[in-house]
Amino acid sequence: MNDSHDAIILGAGAAGLMCALTAAQRGRRVALVDHAEAVGKKILISGGGRCNFTNLETVPERFLSANRHFHKSALSRYTQGDFIAMVERHRIPYHEKTLGQLFCDDSAKRIVRMLLDECRAGPGSVDIRLSHRITDVAHADAAFRVTTDKGSLSAPALVVATGGPSIPKMGATGFAYDLARRFGLTIVDPRPALVPLTARPDDLALMRPLSGVSLDAVAACGKTAFRENILFTHRGLSGPAILQISSYWQPGGAITLDLLPGTDATAFLLDRKASRPKAGMKSVLSEILPSRLAQALADGPFPGEAMAAMPDKALRKAGDALNRWRFEPAGTEGYAKAEVTAGGVDTRGLSSQTMETRDVPGLFFIGESVDVTGWLGGYNFQWAWSSGWSAGQAL
Known part of the structure; x- marks a missing residue:
């Protein structure tokens, strides 16, 4: 396979998939890399297997961050209505359970299949590489090189969508924070959120x-x-x-x-x-x-x-x-029982419009890895869709 791409996205969860499909539909060649053996594993287990994919009442005030204004741009540019329109275009039946929470009528697999179909719908391409353990990330000469146990990839842009350490049994780690620190970003102390x-x-x-x-x-x-x-x-x-x-x-x-x-x-x-x-x-x-x-x-x-x-x-x-x-x-009860992680990459180092780091051109952080945490009930998925779309538009 060609190891040269327009962008490398680390993490094939909700935010990573959204970023990949958005970039591909803009003609970009994207490599989507994950250590897991399947994409969208948290999507598949969410909502009891039916995926609470967004909330009708998504507003900025229902998100926590050290910067209470940062997330407004992404949430306003790609809204819950935009994601619902995609779901309806793919004829996925859904319902409102309570308090604006939207769930699939049958299975969360429909959401993952939709995202993968959207990855294939554009003039660009998404090269999905699963079961790849990352051993090194380097940056030189305006290019990022990601080395894995199955080879290396290079691109002028790198998007980190590996989430936080919540639900470690799914393979979740603090990898995004370690990488952010290597590139000079600060971290708002992470802690378990939406947790007993x-x-x-x-x-x-x-x-x-x-x-x-x-x-x-x-x-x-x-x-x-x-x-x-x-x-x-x-x-x-x-x-x-x-x-x-x-x-x-x-x-x-x-x-x-x-x-x-x-x-x-x-x-x-x-x-x-x-x-x-x-x-x-x-x-x-x-x-x-x-x-x-x-x-x-x-x-x-x-x-x-x-x-x-x-x-x-x-x-x-x-x-x-x-x-x-x-x-x-x-x-x-800690990260093992936490739905999400609060804290994360300090938003002061990121563009609120593109999610790109201010001091390292071409480096982006999206989704749960960023210091933006929503309420229970589909809000964190909406942040994944909105932040992923924003980065994808900038690639």
């Missing part, structure tokens, strides 16, 4: 018996709050609301949980004291909470044989705890 939170030993005593219990709740950290389900686990808390707030939580901090959103728990308990004075706390709490949670609370922090025997002060304290439960996580 672990509990301290004192809280585990309450939570372990509740493993598997789920309920609608509001999880808040500072001024940011999400209302979705939370899930008790044998290690702490998970569920959509917890995954969302985990991106905002910092070690040593706390989150607040409203276990009864829309209900004044204190007023409810005082009312039941008057209307059901002989009822026990478990019976009363079971009206508004899952039975196992009601039992755990009645056995633990909210004891009391009958409502009539409980002082109003104790009921107010219990009600306040139900609406404003303070949870201080011990930590997170």
